[in-house]
Amino acid sequence: MKDVTITDNILYIGADDKDLDLFESQYIIPNGVSYNSYVILDEKVAVMDTVDARRKEEWLNNLEQALSGRRVDYLVVSHMEPDHAANVQVLAEKYPDMKVVGNAKTFQMIQQFFDMDLTERSVVVKEGDVLSLGTHELTFVMAPMVHWPEVMVSYEKSEKILFSADGFGKFGALDAEEDWACEARRYYFNIVGKYGPQVQALLKKAANLDIAMICPLHGPILKENLEYYIGKYNTWSSYEPEDEGVLVAYASIHGNTKKAAIKMKEILEAKGAKKVAITDLSRDDMAEAIEDAFRYDKMVLAAASYDGGVFPCMEDFLHHLKSKNFQKRTVALIENGTWAPVAARTMKVVLEQMKEITLCDQVVSIKSVMKEANVAEMEALAEELLGK
Numbered sequence: 205m206k207d208v209t210i211t212d213n214i215l216y217i218g219a220d221d222k223d224l225d226l227f228e229s230q231y232i233i234p235n236g237v238s239y240n241s242y243v244i245l246d247e248k249v250a251v252m253d254t255v256d257a258r259r260k261e262e263w264l265n266n267l268e269q270a271l272s273g274r275r276v277d278y279l280v281v282s283h284m285e286p287d288h289a290a291n292v293q294v295l296a297e298k299y300p301d302m303k304v305v306g307n308a309k310t311f312q313m314i315q316q317f318f319d320m321d322l323t324e325r326s327v328v329v330k331e332g333d334v335l336s337l338g339t340h341e342l343t344f345v346m347a348p349m350v351h352w353p354e355v356m357v358s359y360e361k362s363e364k365i366l367f368s369a370d371g372f373g374k375f376g377a378l379d380a381e382e383d384w385a386c387e388a389r390r391y392y393f394n395i396v397g398k399y400g401p402q403v404q405a406l407l408k409k410a411a412n413l414d415i416a417m418i419c420p421l422h423g424p425i426l427k428e429n430l431e432y433y434i435g436k437y438n439t440w441s442s443y444e445p446e447d448e449g450v451l452v453a454y455a456s457i458h459g460n461t462k463k464a465a466i467k468m469k470e471i472l473e474a475k476g477a478k479k480v481a482i483t484d485l486s487r488d489d490m491a492e493a494i495e496d497a498f499r500y501d502k503m504v505l506a507a508a509s510y511d512g513g514v515f516p517c518m519e520d521f522l523h524h525l526k527s528k529n530f531q532k533r534t535v536a537l538i539e540n541g542t543w544a545p546v547a548a549r550t551m552k553v554v555l556e557q558m559k560e561i562t563l564c565d566q567v568v569s570i571k572s573v574m575k576e577a578n579v580a581e582m583e584a585l586a587e588e589l590l591g592k
């Protein structure tokens with residue numbers, strides 16, 4: 205159920221996008237995405253971020269309705285990425301007296317993205333600065349690299365609302381009936397995952413605020429049980445596993461490595477693994493594979509050798525994991541090769557560049573097709589991985 209009620213004087217003016225093919229030209233969004241934007245009506249009127257260019261008209265209509273004839277005094281820009289800031293110039297031209305609120309980095313980026321001179325209309329804020337709108341007061345908290353360097357969040361004291369920029373965001377339009385954590389986790393690890401320490405820094409600052417509601421730039425407004433969401437962000441940003449379990453990720457050309465991966469899943473389950481997820485890196489959603497790699501404490505990588513290295517979709521997966529700062533997990537390797545199996549060695553080189561990865565001593569090396577002897581080796585590998 206879509207619930208965009210905030211308070212009497214703070215209104216939702218964002219829009220859903222259900223026909224975007226790929227978010228950031230990379231992530232599938234089966235249930236769409238929302239571009240959230242808010243307006244605070246007080247003695248002064250502040251708009252909190254704009255929306256993607258794709259939803260300009262709907263957003264302008266929502267804004268006009270919310271304003272009931274009033275004008276906009278401030279546009280607060282918490283993040284310059286085009287899915288939020290595409291309409292900065294549109295709004296600045298529509299309301300020539302409107303001031304734009306951002307930090308020094310925001311204005312650098314505004315100059316890059318737009319062709320307009322805002323010198324006389326800029327309110328440059330820094331950590332802890334306060335903007336009074338009347339009863340409502342926004343305190344700005346810098347959140348560099350909680351996605352981009354210019355990101356800042358705003359805390360509205362009188363209603364205890366945190367406008368959290370991309371933090372606490374989620375894929376999915378606002379009427380999507382789905383579990384928050386699943387799509388929020390996929391969003392977090394793929395989009396913000398690299399910047400765990402910066403998210404931790406923001407969480408520390410947020411811990412000093414009395415927060416009753418979180419208004420992110422994507423996904424539902426969070427009104428209850430805030431410890432749950434903050435707890436998830438704390439786990440994710442500290443790179444600690446969220447659940448006990450194993451992700452089996454395989455890269456197979458002709459299906460034999462796939463058979464071994466499925467067998468490994470069965471062995472792990474038989475040996476008492478709490479949860480075993482499996483993903484075909486050639487076909488399944490890469491972003492979900494990354495999400496599951498971070499979610500569970502253990503991982504099995506099974507891959508065919510390829511041109512003296514590893515089959516490219518596994519290379520791609522490892523590259524993503526490395527760039528998202530994958531760490532603190534135990535990993536088992538299964539390779540396949542028909543003349544010179546080198547997949548395990550190639551995967552190991554990349555894994556060794558990551559922090560606190562424990563590699564199992566045993567490696568299963570299959571020659572073309574899994575044999576009985578390989579099954580016995582996989583049994584032993586499963587025991588080592590599960591610590592039995």
Ligand SMILES: Cc1cc2nc3c(=O)[nH]c(=O)nc-3n(C[C@H](O)[C@H](O)[C@H](O)COP(=O)(O)O)c2cc1C
Pocket residue numbers: 455456457458459460461462508509510511512513540541542543544545546571572573
């Ligand atoms: C283009 C190509 C390159 C390959 N390169 C290697 C290689 O360098 N070393 C090797 O032992 N096998 C190599 N193979 C064989 C694969 O590893 C083979 O498909 C695998 O042993 C069987 O597993 P699969 O059924 O999961 O693909 C290559 C196969 C292809 C199609």
